[in-house]
Amino acid sequence: MLCERCQERPASVHVTRIINGNKTEVYLCQECAREMQPQLNFSIPKFLAGLLDYDPGLELKAPPAIERCRQCGLSYEEFHQTGRLGCPECYHHLAARLDPLIRRLQGSSQHRGKVPRRAGGNLRVRREIEKLRGQLQQLVEQEEFEKAAQVRDRIRELESRLGEQGGGQ
Amino acid sequence: MSLNLDRNSKWMEGSGPQADIVISSRVRLARNLQGLPFPNLMNQAQEVQLIRQVGQAILAPGVFQSVGELKLLNLRELAPVERQILVEKHLISPDLAEGKGEKAVILRDDEAISIMVNEEDHLRLQCLLPALMLHEAWRLADAVDDALENELDFAFDQEKGYLTACPTNVGTGLRASTMLHLPALVLTKQAGQVLAALTKVGVAVRGLYGEGTEAQGNIFQVSNQITLGRSEEEIINNLSVVTVRLADQEREARELLRKQNRWQLEDRVGRAYGILANARILSSQEALQLLSDIRLGVEMKILRGIDQRLINQLMVRIQPAYLQFAAGKEMTPFERDVHRAAKVRELLAG
Numbered sequence: 001m002l003c004e005r006c007q008e009r010p011a012s013v014h015v016t017r018i019i020n021g022n023k024t025e026v027y028l029c030q031e032c033a034r035e036m037q038p039q040l041n042f043s044i045p046k047f048l049a050g051l052l053d054y055d056p057g058l059e060l061k062a063p064p065a066i067e068r069c070r071q072c073g074l075s076y077e078e079f080h081q082t083g084r085l086g087c088p089e090c091y092h093h094l095a096a097r098l099d100p101l102i103r104r105l106q107g108s109s110q111h112r113g114k115v116p117r118r119a120g121g122n123l124r125v126r127r128e129i130e131k132l133r134g135q136l137q138q139l140v141e142q143e144e145f146e147k148a149a150q151v152r153d154r155i156r157e158l159e160s161r162l163g164e165q166g167g168g169q
Numbered sequence: 170m171s172l173n174l175d176r177n178s179k180w181m182e183g184s185g186p187q188a189d190i191v192i193s194s195r196v197r198l199a200r201n202l203q204g205l206p207f208p209n210l211m212n213q214a215q216e217v218q219l220i221r222q223v224g225q226a227i228l229a230p231g232v233f234q235s236v237g238e239l240k241l242l243n244l245r246e247l248a249p250v251e252r253q254i255l256v257e258k259h260l261i262s263p264d265l266a267e268g269k270g271e272k273a274v275i276l277r278d279d280e281a282i283s284i285m286v287n288e289e290d291h292l293r294l295q296c297l298l299p300a301l302m303l304h305e306a307w308r309l310a311d312a313v314d315d316a317l318e319n320e321l322d323f324a325f326d327q328e329k330g331y332l333t334a335c336p337t338n339v340g341t342g343l344r345a346s347t348m349l350h351l352p353a354l355v356l357t358k359q360a361g362q363v364l365a366a367l368t369k370v371g372v373a374v375r376g377l378y379g380e381g382t383e384a385q386g387n388i389f390q391v392s393n394q395i396t397l398g399r400s401e402e403e404i405i406n407n408l409s410v411v412t413v414r415l416a417d418q419e420r421e422a423r424e425l426l427r428k429q430n431r432w433q434l435e436d437r438v439g440r441a442y443g444i445l446a447n448a449r450i451l452s453s454q455e456a457l458q459l460l461s462d463i464r465l466g467v468e469m470k471i472l473r474g475i476d477q478r479l480i481n482q483l484m485v486r487i488q489p490a491y492l493q494f495a496a497g498k499e500m501t502p503f504e505r506d507v508h509r510a511a512k513v514r515e516l517l518a519g
């Protein structure tokens with residue numbers, strides 16, 4: 001019998017494969033059997049987790065006690081193995097060791113993108129105030145005092161709204 | 170809802186800005202819900218609950234008004250071959266198709282919007298458009314995200330932004346990518362050098378088909394690496410600029426080929442067409458290479474009477490699951506090669 005893949009060399013290997021839960025059997029030659037061996041699975045999270053082992057700076061700073069996320073119970077060591085966090089709260093509870101990693105991966109630690117309307121808290125308002133302050137300065141430089149006064153009032157209004165919310169989250 | 174496997178996705182249209190080189194543009198947003206563990210720690214009840222909650226959310230009038238009708242499909246209700254076809258059309262990831270547990274995908278009719286539920290993150294919202302339309306894809310994704318945020322509480326931190334299962338996605342949760350056809354850069358042996366330079370500007374490159382650095386069919390995918398510390402617009406702009414630069418580089422290489430190797434080029438395109446139109450046995454690798462050659466012929470207006478839409482369609486329809494679906498049975502690799510050749514002849518004949 002000829003190899004089912006190349007149809008050239010005689011089949012000498014019997015391979016059973018499970019694809020999407022269905023069993024298929026193929027008869028292959030040595031060469032094709034070797035070529036069809038499953039590729040090494042490259043997992044990005046595992047690769048990233050592995051990178052940690054080669055960072056002396058991070059190892060030095062690592063506190064000795066095992067810390068766990070108080071919400072889901074995941075430890076930093078467990079994250080280290082899988083590259084996946086357990087829940088959104090992990091970012092808060094594991095911050096001491098996670099933050100240096102994030103800075104290294106992302107080159108930054110401050111989100112500057114979109115803010116969701118509801119879950120964004122007062123960040124949307126703070127961003128708006130920042131933007132208006134820039135406008136205010138420009139208007140003053142251009143001596144557009146009437147418009148500047150309007151912008152100033154809008155900033156005050158927004159700031160008082162922040163104050164009512166207690167400033168925090 | 171039943172799955173219409175015969176329809177072509179929006180991204181396969183083959184027209185739009187830079188369509189002679191850029192095949193498609195994708196924007197993907199990772200989103201998670203507050204108060205739930207990430208999918209890797211969820212139990213089955215939580216998975217089912219999340220699918221139900223998201224299924225409710227997409228029925229909200231605000232969602233319909235903003236982005237049209239979205240429909241949810243439970244992956245459990247699809248046959249393995251149907252799930253695989255969704256992968257071959259780039260609508261879901263292999264992880265979602267093969268993973269254990271309760272998973273779902275939400276699709277708009279034109280397949281420009283697809284949302285994976287219970288992949289690595291609770292939601293992976295993606296918009297996929299033809300040619301270089303990253304800005305349009307981002308605007309659409311932004312609108313879907315806004316509409317869903319009215320119904321669902323996303324996990325968000327004022328400092329870290331959108332919280333994701335893997336810290337490589339935290340912040341914007343945005344992964345933008347474009348798919349480019351770069352045969353002339355490969356033929357003139359510039360691809361390695363040009364693509365290596367991209368990593369220095371925060372852009373990752375990989376071959377669409379094949380492992381590692383090898384790109385079967387000369388199709389490459391470029392995407393942003395960093396998700397935190399930049400706004401979505403900055404990320405999209407940066408990738409658009411890089412994509413246009415790459416396309417310019419490829420166009421230059423094509424013109425050089427036309428000038429210096431005109432007959433070799435036309436011969437290559439003509440032979441590829443001859444084989445595709447007449448072969449009786451076609452391996453996936455050979456088919457992808459020949460399709461790249463005729464795609465180049467079409468893009469350089471050497472080959473008339475065929476459009477990029479047809480080539481995109483061919484590229485998807487010769488994948489294993491599509492062939493098995495069309496044949497209505499599982500096939501050995503050899504049977505697939507025979508069916509692949511027949512499918513190519515049929516589609517080329519119109």
Ligand SMILES: [Zn+2]
Pocket residue numbers: 003004005006007008009028029030031032033
């Ligand atoms: Zn063989």
Ligand SMILES: [Zn+2]
Pocket residue numbers: 069070071072073074085086087088089090091
């Ligand atoms: Zn946690």
